[in-house]
Amino acid sequence: MAAADAKGRNQDRIGPLNFTAEALVEETIGMQSKLGAGLETLRDVGDYGYGATEREEVWRDGKTVLYRFHPKKQALARTPILVCYALVNRPYMIDLQDDRSLVKGLLERGQDVYVIDWGYADRSDRYLTLEDYIERFLGGAVDFLREKHGVHGINLLGVCQGGAFSLCYAALHPEKVRNLITMVTPVDFQTPDNMLSNWTQGLDVDLFIDTLGNVPADLMNYSYLMLKPFRLNMQKYVGLVDILDNKKALEDFLRMEKWIFDSPDQAGEAFRQFIKQFYQGNGFVNGGITIGDREVDLGFIDMPVLNIFAEQDHLVPPDASKALKGLIGSEDYTELSFRGGHIGIYVSSRAQHEVPETIHTWLVRRSR
Amino acid sequence: MPGMGGMMGGAMPGMTGAPAGWREAMAFWNNAAMGIQDHGVRNVADRMNAQASTWWSEMQRMAAQLASRNADAAGIAKQWRQVMDGQGNQAVLDMFKGLQGAESHSLEAWYDAARPWLDAWRRETHGWLGMPAFGLAREHQERIQTLLQSQVDYQDRLSTYNTLLLKASQDAVGVFETLLAKHEEPGKQLTTARALFDVWVDAAEQAYAKIALSDEFRHVYGEMVNAQMRLRQQVQREIEQMCSVFGLPTRTELDAAHRKIAELERMLRRQAAATKPKPAAESPVARKQARKKAATSTARTTDGKRPRSR
Numbered sequence: 145m146a147a148a149d150a151k152g153r154n155q156d157r158i159g160p161l162n163f164t165a166e167a168l169v170e171e172t173i174g175m176q177s178k179l180g181a182g183l184e185t186l187r188d189v190g191d192y193g194y195g196a197t198e199r200e201e202v203w204r205d206g207k208t209v210l211y212r213f214h215p216k217k218q219a220l221a222r223t224p225i226l227v228c229y230a231l232v233n234r235p236y237m238i239d240l241q242d243d244r245s246l247v248k249g250l251l252e253r254g255q256d257v258y259v260i261d262w263g264y265a266d267r268s269d270r271y272l273t274l275e276d277y278i279e280r281f282l283g284g285a286v287d288f289l290r291e292k293h294g295v296h297g298i299n300l301l302g303v304c305q306g307g308a309f310s311l312c313y314a315a316l317h318p319e320k321v322r323n324l325i326t327m328v329t330p331v332d333f334q335t336p337d338n339m340l341s342n343w344t345q346g347l348d349v350d351l352f353i354d355t356l357g358n359v360p361a362d363l364m365n366y367s368y369l370m371l372k373p374f375r376l377n378m379q380k381y382v383g384l385v386d387i388l389d390n391k392k393a394l395e396d397f398l399r400m401e402k403w404i405f406d407s408p409d410q411a412g413e414a415f416r417q418f419i420k421q422f423y424q425g426n427g428f429v430n431g432g433i434t435i436g437d438r439e440v441d442l443g444f445i446d447m448p449v450l451n452i453f454a455e456q457d458h459l460v461p462p463d464a465s466k467a468l469k470g471l472i473g474s475e476d477y478t479e480l481s482f483r484g485g486h487i488g489i490y491v492s493s494r495a496q497h498e499v500p501e502t503i504h505t506w507l508v509r510r511s512r
Numbered sequence: 513m514p515g516m517g518g519m520m521g522g523a524m525p526g527m528t529g530a531p532a533g534w535r536e537a538m539a540f541w542n543n544a545a546m547g548i549q550d551h552g553v554r555n556v557a558d559r560m561n562a563q564a565s566t567w568w569s570e571m572q573r574m575a576a577q578l579a580s581r582n583a584d585a586a587g588i589a590k591q592w593r594q595v596m597d598g599q600g601n602q603a604v605l606d607m608f609k610g611l612q613g614a615e616s617h618s619l620e621a622w623y624d625a626a627r628p629w630l631d632a633w634r635r636e637t638h639g640w641l642g643m644p645a646f647g648l649a650r651e652h653q654e655r656i657q658t659l660l661q662s663q664v665d666y667q668d669r670l671s672t673y674n675t676l677l678l679k680a681s682q683d684a685v686g687v688f689e690t691l692l693a694k695h696e697e698p699g700k701q702l703t704t705a706r707a708l709f710d711v712w713v714d715a716a717e718q719a720y721a722k723i724a725l726s727d728e729f730r731h732v733y734g735e736m737v738n739a740q741m742r743l744r745q746q747v748q749r750e751i752e753q754m755c756s757v758f759g760l761p762t763r764t765e766l767d768a769a770h771r772k773i774a775e776l777e778r779m780l781r782r783q784a785a786a787t788k789p790k791p792a793a794e795s796p797v798a799r800k801q802a803r804k805k806a807a808t809s810t811a812r813t814t815d816g817k818r819p820r821s822r
């Protein structure tokens with residue numbers, strides 16, 4: 145057998161593997177060195193808290209708080225953007241850290257940015273319904289901003305489940321939404337590649353909520369990890385070894401981990417309605433979504449719509465988002481197909497320019 | 513890090529000798545990391561130890577056996593199947609269980625916590641469990657019988673669910689072989705154990721996704737969750753029964769109070785919205801004109817549509 149090259153490869157090797165025992169020892173030593181360094185790095189990690197941008201509370205109803213992010217420069221836009229995040233995770237993903245912040249990107253371009261923080265639901269919130277979340281909390285925040293800014297309609301940016309809420313609100317109150325932006329938002333909840341949807345179809349959601357009351361965050365997290373159990377667990381933590389000697393990369397990792405596992409419990413009644421009407425009923429497509437006593441018809445969405453989805457999204461497959469185009473009444477519909485995943489759309493380095501720039505440019509064209 | 517180099521043989525700069533096994537290194541590392549105070553860091557270290565130890569260690573071991581040898585995709589896959597069989601089904605199920613975290617309120621964690629109580633009930637009632645209920649304690653007996661039957665049902669459903677998860681891991685070996693075959697050409701060969709591990713992860717995900725998206729999984733998963741909910745309801749009923757004996761408020765009573773408050777708040781909001789003076793709205797004509805103008809400035813637009821119900 146011919147001698148191996150410096151990387152342990154041998155030109156005569158047949159089969160899919162081409163490494164020597166020495167190369168493997170080298171690889172192992174490299175990883176164990178990282179482990180050793182990791183003990184020091186982990187003790188030295190600095191602040192891995194979240195939130196890059198200063199913000200202030202401007203409105204509150206119950207546990208729901210509306211925050212305004214402090215602009216770095218004078219806001220140029222007269223119409224504010226209200227970010228409506230999902231209930232299932234914390235909204236600081238959009239302002240995770242200084243070099244990974246959609247909020248910062250929008251502020252730097254002169255937008256005026258607000259975000260709704262739903263807070264952490266507890267047992268006293270068990271009977272909050274979708275009407276409460278959409279009409280009371282989201283609607284309350286919208287009305288507050290319309291009054292504060294003296295505008296008829298605001299720019300609404302819905303994220304994931306918050307995008308579904310924003311679609312409902314915009315369909316019910318089109319006069320209050322000047323422009324609608326949806327990010328990684330499910331619309332067709334029953335595309336064949338939607339794993340979460342498949343799992344909810346056999347669930348007796350009445351029994352589920354009647355038993356649990358609120359849905360524990362751990363249960364939600366477990367479901368998300370089960371979407372890709374080998375990649376999101378085993379491979380991720382083996383991969384972590386690579387950065388154990390890199391303080392900055394480790395802090396970024398810890399910050400992301402904090403976000404992933406910092407999930408609120410879900411208010412039982414709202415969850416029951418969401419699963420039944422959206423996942424099991426696929427109500428945006430088939431009809432049958434009722435908020436309070438009003439049925440939601442996306443055909444009433446007549447404002448400009450920018451729909452941003454991620455091509456490698458394992459939570460909200462692209463087809464689930466793209467269905468929006470065929471359902472709304474607006475004649476002004478734009479899509480941005482982002483090369484990345486459900487989270488990468490906020491935190492990847494390419495997203496830092498591409499996403500806020502697209503949103504800003506799109507809004508500016510519609511403000512003239 | 514004092515001591516670490518000794519443990520790891522050649523792992524630390526300046527040290528000589530062969531490195532220790534990965535699992536041993538991880539165990540040592542995790543022990544040393546115990547002293548880290550930060551809760552978030554500690555959690556990550558725990559998850560890393562739980563998830564990056566067993567399977568990566570096994571893959572390294574297999575790679576070492578295959579180093580400097582010609583092995584085809586089928587041979588490697590066969591050897592990996594033996595490794596998995598050697599680990600036993602429980603190791604695969606532990607991997608899935610490990611996703612739930614130590615302090616979890618997830619399905620299995622609940623069952624682990626409840627099982628000692630359920631088993632105790634089963635032991636106490638063993639003698640009369642299968643007997644027809646009659647006499648003064650008949651309702652109590654019926655409730656316990658229903659509860660313990662719910663436990664049996666749940667265990668059956670859980671077992672069926674676990675069987676599907678195991679099938680996914682078995683199917684992964686076949687996919688592993690297929691993916692490995694794509695690396696047989698020169699230039700595409702895998703040159704590290706890590707690359708081999710990554711191919712197995714790809715295979716495991718592909719096999720798992722196929723099952724997780726199937727109608728069978730939908731049914732089996734739903735049945736498993738529903739069965740646990742029925743069991744939980746029975747347990748909760750017993751606990752409420754005990755609470756009422758001691759005059760303690762129950763969850764049902766608290767829920768009723770919360771429901772009343774939520775309904776009252778909703779009613780008030782609706783009334784306030786109905787009576788609130790509405791600010792001057794933008795005229796529909798002005799809105800339409802503004803939106804028409806915006807629509808002409810966009811590059812990509814949809815065809816005009818009307819609302820379903822308009």
